[in-house]
Amino acid sequence: MMQISPLLVVAAALVDADGRVLLQQRPPHTSLPNLWEFPGGKVEPQETPEAALVRELEEELGINAHASCLAPATFASAPLGERHLLLLLYVCRKWQGVPEARHATALQWVRPAQMYALDMPPADLPLIGLLESLI
Numbered sequence: 001m002m003q004i005s006p007l008l009v010v011a012a013a014l015v016d017a018d019g020r021v022l023l024q025q026r027p028p029h030t031s032l033p034n035l036w037e038f039p040g041g042k043v044e045p046q047e048t049p050e051a052a053l054v055r056e057l058e059e060e061l062g063i064n065a066h067a068s069c070l071a072p073a074t075f076a077s078a079p080l081g082e083r084h085l086l087l088l089l090y091v092c093r094k095w096q097g098v099p100e101a102r103h104a105t106a107l108q109w110v111r112p113a114q115m116y117a118l119d120m121p122p123a124d125l126p127l128i129g130l131l132e133s134l135i
């Protein structure tokens with residue numbers, strides 16, 4: 001039987017007071033170039049998912065979120081090249097600081113319904129519907 005090692009990734013739907021969600025654009029020379037994604041990244045060994053997301057939000061956006069403000073929302077399970085992606089999506093409405101694009105090419109705040117018109121990773125598409133009903 002083929003061995004598949006799942007890749008565990010955590011990501012956040014940061015929601016502002018107007019019900020808009022922050023997306024960041026992946027740089028051109030990465031995998032999934034130029035696509036709009038939820039901020040986040042891989043969970044390192046020995047790290048809880050929440051600690052990983054707190055770390056990624058600080059590294060990628062320079063904001064501080066408390067683990068207790070990360071509400072598990074939904075997940076995606078999808079093939080990703082040779083791997084299999086498990087993407088845990090949290091909703092976060094409270095953080096400190098103003099997000100700045102430290103890794104991404106650009107940031108934008110969008111309503112969930114607007115996400116259908118953006119180029120997002122295929123794994124993210126099933127997540128949009130839930131955000132529409134949640135936010």
Ligand SMILES: Nc1nc2c([nH]c(=O)n2[C@H]2C[C@H](O)[C@@H](COP(=O)(O)OP(=O)(O)OP(=O)(O)O)O2)c(=O)[nH]1
Pocket residue numbers: 009010011030031032036037038039040041042080085087121122123124
């Ligand atoms: N952060 C994030 N990653 C996503 C989303 N959708 C999706 O398929 N991914 C994938 C892209 C990457 O393969 C992986 C996230 O890990 P990453 O961004 O740290 O990985 P990477 O391969 O770009 O970077 P590297 O650390 O390997 O250089 O999950 C999403 O909405 N947000």
